[in-house]
Amino acid sequence: MNQPESISDEALRAGIINFLETAPAAYMPGATVDTVIFGFHKGKLKVLLLRFGNSSYFVLPGGYIGKEESLDQAAMRLLQERTRLENIYLEQFYTSGSADRSKDSPAKAILQEMIGPIPNNSWFDQRFISVCYYALVDDTKVNPVTEAFFTEVKWFDINKLPKLLYDHQPIIQKALKRLQADLDEKLVGFNLMSETFTMNELQKLYEAVYQKELVRTNFQRKMLGLGVLERLEKQYNGKSHKAPYLYRFTQADDAV
Amino acid sequence: MNQPESISDEALRAGIINFLETAPAAYMPGATVDTVIFGFHKGKLKVLLLRFGNSSYFVLPGGYIGKEESLDQAAMRLLQERTRLENIYLEQFYTSGSADRSKDSPAKAILQEMIGPIPNNSWFDQRFISVCYYALVDDTKVNPVTEAFFTEVKWFDINKLPKLLYDHQPIIQKALKRLQADLDEKLVGFNLMSETFTMNELQKLYEAVYQKELVRTNFQRKMLGLGVLERLEKQYNGKSHKAPYLYRFTQADDAV
Numbered sequence: 082m083n084q085p086e087s088i089s090d091e092a093l094r095a096g097i098i099n100f101l102e103t104a105p106a107a108y109m110p111g112a113t114v115d116t117v118i119f120g121f122h123k124g125k126l127k128v129l130l131l132r133f134g135n136s137s138y139f140v141l142p143g144g145y146i147g148k149e150e151s152l153d154q155a156a157m158r159l160l161q162e163r164t165r166l167e168n169i170y171l172e173q174f175y176t177s178g179s180a181d182r183s184k185d186s187p188a189k190a191i192l193q194e195m196i197g198p199i200p201n202n203s204w205f206d207q208r209f210i211s212v213c214y215y216a217l218v219d220d221t222k223v224n225p226v227t228e229a230f231f232t233e234v235k236w237f238d239i240n241k242l243p244k245l246l247y248d249h250q251p252i253i254q255k256a257l258k259r260l261q262a263d264l265d266e267k268l269v270g271f272n273l274m275s276e277t278f279t280m281n282e283l284q285k286l287y288e289a290v291y292q293k294e295l296v297r298t299n300f301q302r303k304m305l306g307l308g309v310l311e312r313l314e315k316q317y318n319g320k321s322h323k324a325p326y327l328y329r330f331t332q333a334d335d336a337v
Numbered sequence: 338m339n340q341p342e343s344i345s346d347e348a349l350r351a352g353i354i355n356f357l358e359t360a361p362a363a364y365m366p367g368a369t370v371d372t373v374i375f376g377f378h379k380g381k382l383k384v385l386l387l388r389f390g391n392s393s394y395f396v397l398p399g400g401y402i403g404k405e406e407s408l409d410q411a412a413m414r415l416l417q418e419r420t421r422l423e424n425i426y427l428e429q430f431y432t433s434g435s436a437d438r439s440k441d442s443p444a445k446a447i448l449q450e451m452i453g454p455i456p457n458n459s460w461f462d463q464r465f466i467s468v469c470y471y472a473l474v475d476d477t478k479v480n481p482v483t484e485a486f487f488t489e490v491k492w493f494d495i496n497k498l499p500k501l502l503y504d505h506q507p508i509i510q511k512a513l514k515r516l517q518a519d520l521d522e523k524l525v526g527f528n529l530m531s532e533t534f535t536m537n538e539l540q541k542l543y544e545a546v547y548q549k550e551l552v553r554t555n556f557q558r559k560m561l562g563l564g565v566l567e568r569l570e571k572q573y574n575g576k577s578h579k580a581p582y583l584y585r586f587t588q589a590d591d592a593v
Contacts, residue, residue: 110366112466152434152466176432176468178408210368210408210468212432266518 093229094196104204108145114156115143115211115249116171117256118164120220121273124282125238126289128253129163129225130245132233136191139235139243141252143211156214163234165224170217170272174259175252178210182248211247215256217272239289257290264290268309271330277313279325280304349485350452360460364401370412371399371467371505372427373512374420376476377529380538381494382545384509385419385481386501388489392447395491395499397508399467412470419490421480426473426528430515431508434466438504467503471512473528495545513546520546524565527586533569535581536560 118129130139142163146155152173160169189206193199220236227234237243239257242250263269270286284300304310313327374385386395398419402411408429416425445462449455476492483490493499495513498506519525526542540556560566569583 109464109466111368146434146466148464149436151436152432173432176408176429178402178468180405180407208365208404210365212434212466262518262522 090196096229097192097196097199101200101203101205104145107147109148111207111209112146113143113209113211114146114152114159115141115177115213115252116156116160117141117213117215117253118160119215119217119239119256119260119273120223120236121286121289122220122236124285124289126257126286127220127236128239128242129223130235130237130243131227131231132235133188133246134191134195134230135232136187137244138187138191138246139237139249140231140246141249146212152212156212160214160216163226164216164218165226166218166222170269171214172216172259172263172269173212173214175213175255176210177213177248177252179248180208182211183209186247188246211252213252213256215260217260217269219273219275221275240292261290268307271309274330277327277329279327281325283328346452352485353448353452353455357456357459357461360401363403365404367463367465368402369399369465369467370402370408370415371397371433371469371508372412372416373397373469373471373509374416375471375473375512375516375529376479376492377542377545378476378492380541380545382513382542383476383492384495384498385479386491386493386499387483387487388491389444389502390447390451390486391488392443393500394443394447394502395493395505396487396502397505402468408468412468416470416472419482420474421482422474422478426525427470428472428515428519428525429468429470431469431511432466433469433504433508435504436464438467439465442503444502467508469508469512471516473516473525475529475531477531496548517546524563530586533583533585535583537581539584 120127120129129142131142132138133140142159144155144159144162146152147158150158153171156171156173157169160171161167189199192205199205225234239253242253245253260269264287270283270290273286274283280301281297283304284295284297287300288295309331311329311331313329315324315326376383376385385398387398388394389396398415400411400415400418402408403414406414409427412427412429413425416427417423445455448461455461481490495509498509501509516525520543526539526546529542530539536557537553539560540551540553543556544551565587566584567587569585571580571582
């Protein structure tokens, strides 16, 4: 992963003060986009998070909405800035808007500790609603990028999340619920897999998303019954011919 | 339905000018709540809409978000103002936010035709994102209320919608899609029924939502298999004892 180049606190402070001055002309007031980026790695469902400043808190990748951008465009731009990926599966699932979701957050104190005093009633002091998306990425293709203010970018196991700012913890839980529903309804899970995979790998994905074990024979029958999997011919590679079959996802539209 | 008392254009104008002055202190900028209110009447799925001024356009009931209100609270308040109902099934399903969703809308021209010139760069000229909810109501209990500016409030068949302002037409289609998914997943349909109903009435609801005919025997088997219906004893009422059974929905939690 690309970790940020070192940047002086003074330069960071200048950057943030400049942002505060230019933001009102550039972005919609009162609204952010936050994205729960899911990846699947070695049988575990992961979420990509950013360390907030030098603190022990992490946040979801997110940002503001350009005045001429749609919500979807803003979400895609922010995601590409963070992962450098194109054509990512991205789905809006919820807008979080309790009146006090930013109140009592340690975010401002952490920021001020890093860069010194920030003006009151600045851009950061608005009430924001957060339009939330989830994204599904093949984690082997992601090269996450961070920037000066976020000092670390890291995949976390969905069951071992760090401390999170704002309401980002319940937002991740809501994203997981929606992913569980969409897995059956829209077959979105294949976006988390490599191009080819074994039936066992696919079962591990479903188990990680549903957070429970599934019966192998039932799972296999159900998946094959969907008519969206193509079984690849085994290629002799000198290893045991007991190697499991590889499968490829064929879009439902292409399926016979 | 309560139709509004007649109000002079002058009083209407004064009210709107006053609103424009007070809105920025009272409401969040750049965001609205809009609600697709579904009802089920005589076998048809209906949506409650408001006539915009004296025009031929209708809009979804909606409004602005108080600075101290959560999105859910704003949606519930606006819904109660409109229907006078408490304990309504209300579910956020989508946030609409293309940059041009209000551009080229005839709304301002219609308004100015009614009340005369409106200042430029006023509250109404902001770009708004719309946090969208759907509500399910027993239409026999609704007594929809309108107000001076909305000159008619009316149930429309989902398949015979009038001209709608902004992107309210695609928002209704998205609400229907979500309702279709939630009907199976969360059994929300019973919110649209009276307390007791026949199996045939329930089937008509499902057909209206799915927009297709269902096979009676399959439907009945599926519904009874859910374990959430209580069959009421027939009471002799002098009519044919071939009258169909009545059912009552028991919360899944109560079901054996």
